[in-house]
Amino acid sequence: MNEFDGIVLAGGKSKRMGTDKSEIILNGKSFLQIQTDKLIDLGAGRVYVSGKSSPIPYAHHIMDIIPDMGPLGGLYSCFLECNCSNALVLSVDVPLISSQTLESLLKKHFSGNFDVTILSHEGKDEPLIAVYKTDTTAILEKLIAQKKLAVRAFLDRLTCQHYEFMGDHQELINCNSKDDLRLLSIHNAEPHILNLISCSFKN
Numbered sequence: 001m002n003e004f005d006g007i008v009l010a011g012g013k014s015k016r017m018g019t020d021k022s023e024i025i026l027n028g029k030s031f032l033q034i035q036t037d038k039l040i041d042l043g044a045g046r047v048y049v050s051g052k053s054s055p056i057p058y059a060h061h062i063m064d065i066i067p068d069m070g071p072l073g074g075l076y077s078c079f080l081e082c083n084c085s086n087a088l089v090l091s092v093d094v095p096l097i098s099s100q101t102l103e104s105l106l107k108k109h110f111s112g113n114f115d116v117t118i119l120s121h122e123g124k125d126e127p128l129i130a131v132y133k134t135d136t137t138a139i140l141e142k143l144i145a146q147k148k149l150a151v152r153a154f155l156d157r158l159t160c161q162h163y164e165f166m167g168d169h170q171e172l173i174n175c176n177s178k179d180d181l182r183l184l185s186i187h188n189a190e191p192h193i194l195n196l197i198s199c200s201f202k203n
Contacts, residue, residue: 002110005084006039008032009074009128010092011051011064021175022052022092031175032056034095041099042106045084050074070149071128076140085135086110091128093175101167106131108163115158121165121172127151129172132158 010022010032022032029037032049036059039047047059051074054061062081064073079087088106090097101119109117109131119129128151139157143149165172 002086002106003045003084004043004086004088004106004131005082005134006036006042006044006047007050007075007078007082007087007089008035008039008047008059008092009050009071009089010054011074020052024175026095031092031095035090035092038097038099038102039088039090042088042102044088046082048078048081048087050078066144069144071151072140072144072149072154075132075154076137076144079132079134079137079140082134085133086131087134088131089128091174094126094129094172095175096171096173097129098167098171101165101171102129105129105163108161112161113159114161116155117161117163118155119165120162121169125155125162126172127155 022030024031026034032052032054033056036047036049036054036056040058047056049056049059049061051064052061053063060081062074062078065077065080066073069076075089086109088102090102105117105119115133115136116127117131119126136154136158140154143153143157
């Protein structure tokens with residue numbers, strides 16, 4: 001596997017959830033710990049946590065250089081710090097995504113020569129589950145200066161390929177609200193979904 005850094009985007013305001021999503025406990029670990037552990041297991045050179053002071057000793061926390069710019073601001077700040085020319089980017093709120101899926105995404109990326117490889121499923125792109133080249137900061141800087149903050153605006157300026165996810169769609173559950181947490185709890189009873197047994201807020 002080629003060298004890459006890992007980035008967990010954890011700087012969202014969690015308005016719909018009502019509590020910091022990165023601190024939600026699932027099967028004894030916070031969402032943030034779950035995601036950073038995957039990146040380490042996959043061989044990331046460094047792991048960066050965007051937008052949050054991280055209690056995880058091996059992770060480097062990176063606050064946004066320009067605040068309130070959404071995911072593009074987080075990517076820009078982290079890409080400037082990356083040692084590797086590629087970074088696996090992972091949103092903190094998709095805790096069921098498996099290491100096997102992420103490894104396949106990495107392999108797809110390194111088999112070609114594209115700026116970004118995006119996970120897709122049934123026609124829907126997941127640009128916050130993707131591998132990006134980190135030398136794209138000039139593009140991000142220009143978009144931020146112009147207040148063009150949609151991730152699609154960034155993608156439209158990159159060479160892109162897609163990794164078509166063919167696995168269990170439950171891996172891609174995006175946990176943005178308490179209703180989403182209840183959906184995770186339903187799947188706790190299904191052993192093929194990572195053998196999850198608990199889902200609760202951190203005290």
